[in-house]
Amino acid sequence: MIKIRNLNKHFGALHVLKDIDLDVKNREVVVIIGASGSGKSTLLRCINFLEMMDDGGKINVMGKNINPKLDDLNLVRQNVGMVFQHFNLFPHKTVLENVIEAPLYVKKMNHQEARKVGLEILDKVGMLCKADCYPLQLSGGQQQRVAIARALAMNPTIMLFDEPTSALDPELVNEVLQVMKELAREGMTMVVVTHEMGFAKEVADRVIYIDEGRIVEEGKPEQVFECPSQQRTESFLAKVI
């Protein structure tokens, strides 16, 4: 699904990502962990070309090498859903309008059909009853579930989650994780940046630990969490668990 080779990223003089190689297989759930500033969010944003990698790197999405300067990124992004830490819902649109905006104006779906799809997806994330509310009338957890629905409405093949529960009050984290677990069960290909180690243990097929822009360790969750091979992984885990 995703093949990354030799990905480097600089912000000015700061070398944020260093020679990243990463493969994500179809239906695989990959969880990326690491301290803040380690580059894990930047990596995720590079996959969706919200950040541009340095020259020389290669990102292959669904079997196609993407050249951000030549290829139509809008087409690539239609297959890759993204969920943000701060939800980024459109505040001037209702919940349903948020969800059907891209199907209507990007996929040019007719209104009736889009509405049907939108309501179905809202039902799936348990937000059907709030379809006509505005985002700011919802709790953070509800907003994030709508944001997931908005991304799903484009029927993406891959879903990227950038710290989806980091901005939530602790009691709201679970409702969002539940939706994500359901998605994983259905076989969605997912890349998740998170600090929720419980979620990583339970849902991830593979856990990747990033430190200072490098992939330090990767493996099955039990392996990474129970017997990490690297000292750095061990000390990071000791701090967060």
Added chain:
Amino acid sequence: MVNIYQIFIQNITAFLEATVITLKLTSISLLLAMFIGLVIAFFKISKNRILYSIAQLYITVIRGTPLIVQLMFLYFGIIKIVVLPAFWAGTLALAIHAGAYIAEIFRGAIQSINPGQMEAARSLGMSRSLAMKRIIMPQAFKRAVPSLGNQFIIGLKDSSLVAYLGVPEIYGTALYEQASNFMPFETYMVAGMYYLVLVIIFTYLVSKLELKLDVEDGGRVS
């Protein structure tokens, strides 16, 4: 008091006709100014250096020179090249003048929208221009309304300077009448009241609009 009332009644036809001219000047020029402002704002946030420089030059020159100079220049200054009717020279000068301020209002409003909004729109596969039109501009416009209202009030009062091109709008009418009735105190007082009433009505309409826009997205600004 009696004299003011007298002047008011005596000149009611002239001032009402003048009010129509003031409203025409103001509305046409501000409509044009909105268009100019929008274009210049897009130039200014553009990554294209040439467009950016055009916007920067425009804003610097127009904000840096007095409206009266711009008015006189557009009417008398270029009279050897092109003779614009006084009304249109005035309208154009007002539009060009307000356009520079409105451009900065729009630019500020667009840039005040959280970059996450653009990212979310792009991540859904929307092009930059579609995201601008569907996601950014509706929010930016809402944020611009209070400042635009302010700018419109300034535009309405600025239109009085067009009197110096001989256009008989409210202030022009006052100038003309007081020269023959020798009652400048009363005449200017009446002219001022016309402007005041117009501004009060307009302020009311803007506050209505703000309330309506607020209700439309759940009553809160993001």
